[in-house]
Amino acid sequence: MARRRRRPWYRRRAYRLARTAVLTVVLVMAGDRIVHREGHGAGTAAPAPQPRAVEAGDARPGVTGPATTPPPSPSASARTTAAAATPAPRPARTSAAPRTLPRSRATRIVIPYIGVDADLMDLGLDSERRLTTPPEDKPELAGWYTDGPSPGEPGTAIAVGHLDTNTGPAVFGGLGELERGKRVEVRRADGRTAVYTVDAVKAYEKDKFPNRLVYGTRDRPELRLITCGGNYDRRTGYSGNVVVFAHLTGTREPARKG
Numbered sequence: 566m567a568r569r570r571r572r573p574w575y576r577r578r579a580y581r582l583a584r585t586a587v588l589t590v591v592l593v594m595a596g597d598r599i600v601h602r603e604g605h606g607a608g609t610a611a612p613a614p615q616p617r618a619v620e621a622g623d624a625r626p627g628v629t630g631p632a633t634t635p636p637p638s639p640s641a642s643a644r645t646t647a648a649a650a651t652p653a654p655r656p657a658r659t660s661a662a663p664r665t666l667p668r669s670r671a672t673r674i675v676i677p678y679i680g681v682d683a684d685l686m687d688l689g690l691d692s693e694r695r696l697t698t699p700p701e702d703k704p705e706l707a708g709w710y711t712d713g714p715s716p717g718e719p720g721t722a723i724a725v726g727h728l729d730t731n732t733g734p735a736v737f738g739g740l741g742e743l744e745r746g747k748r749v750e751v752r753r754a755d756g757r758t759a760v761y762t763v764d765a766v767k768a769y770e771k772d773k774f775p776n777r778l779v780y781g782t783r784d785r786p787e788l789r790l791i792t793c794g795g796n797y798d799r800r801t802g803y804s805g806n807v808v809v810f811a812h813l814t815g816t817r818e819p820a821r822k823g
Contacts, residue, residue, distance in 0.1 A: 654765030654810040663760075663815050665786055666717030669753040671709040674724060678747040679739035685751070687711045688725065698725060704735035709751075714786065716751035716759035717816055721780060721787050724751075728793040728803070737792035741766060741807045749788060749811050756819025761788045761811035768794045770805040779808055786813035 671685045688697050688708035699706040707726035714720035727735030749761040769775060779789055788811040795805025 654767070662785065663813055665719050665813070666715075666753070666757055666759060666816055668715045668718060669755040669757065670711070671716050671722075671724070671751055672754050673752040674707050675750040675752070676743070676747070677750075678744070679742055681707075681736060681739070683707045683726070683736045685709045685724065696723070696725060699727065699736075701727075701730070704730045707736050716753050717757065717786055717813060719784055719786050721783050721789060722751075723780070723789050723791065725791045728807075737790065737807075740790060740792045740809060741768070741794065743809055749790070749809075751788070758817040759786070759813060760815035760817065761786075762814040764810045764812060767808050767810065768805055769808065770795055774806065787811065788813070 670687070673683065674685055675682050684706055686699055686706050686708050688699070688710050689712060691697050696710060697708070699708045704727045707724055709715075710723040710725070714722045716722065726737035726740075728740070729735050729738055743763055743766050745763055745765060747763045749763065751759045751761070753759065779791075788809075790809035790811070792807050793803035793805070794807035795803050797803050
């Protein structure tokens with residue numbers, strides 16, 4: 566009787582099973598590395614934090630009341646271009662970007678097209694982190710958010726003013742009549758003047774206020790002018806806000822004496 570020939574070791578069942586198990590482990594580990602690399606690679610950006618929205622009622626019927634809380638002024642290294650569902654206003658045509666200015670307190674705002682020439686007072690946030698407004702008994706005053714950029718600095722600067730009072734129009738009563746390309750001048754404590762050009766004038770209901778579009782930080786110097794807008798109700802005040810979007814297009818040095 567012929568002796569049965571033994572199979573080579575590499576054709577035995579035990580070897581084939583072991584080889585299949587090893588290949589399976591290697592493929593699983595390789596796939597895990599690919600998924601990990603795709604999920605955390607340098608090309609994947611973390612979502613930007615959303616500024617906290619705060620419902621801010623008017624101080625009294627007929628005066629301004631921004632619908633959201635402006636974020637604190639970021640450092641230069643932390644500035645990012647804000648994203649928003651609503652497209653940003655298209656910049657007005659200008660020449661080369663002007664040089665930015667160092668920090669200096671805002672003192673006066675001039676808007677020739679609507680006849681505004683008003684002092685600026687410093688404004689901050691109240692205990693509920695809502696932007697305050699100028700005193701009700703001084704409707705001719707506008708206010709500058711001092712925790713944001715000063716006139717001519719990079720970032721989003723904010724100025725607010727009353728729309729009207731019980732006796733008539735206030736400092737920003739004509740804000741909704743501004744047009745694209747018109748000039749806004751903001752004078753500073755150091756004597757320099759920051760000149761902005763209007764990009765757009767928008768009206769928003771307070772429950773649909775585009776927080777990041779209005780308050781989001783920008784690399785270049787921009788300006789937002791805010792007052793009340795929308796429908797008026799004697800009990801709740803105005804239903805919305807008017808917002809002017811502008812960007813820096815020039816600076817002026819103080820006039821030389823003599």
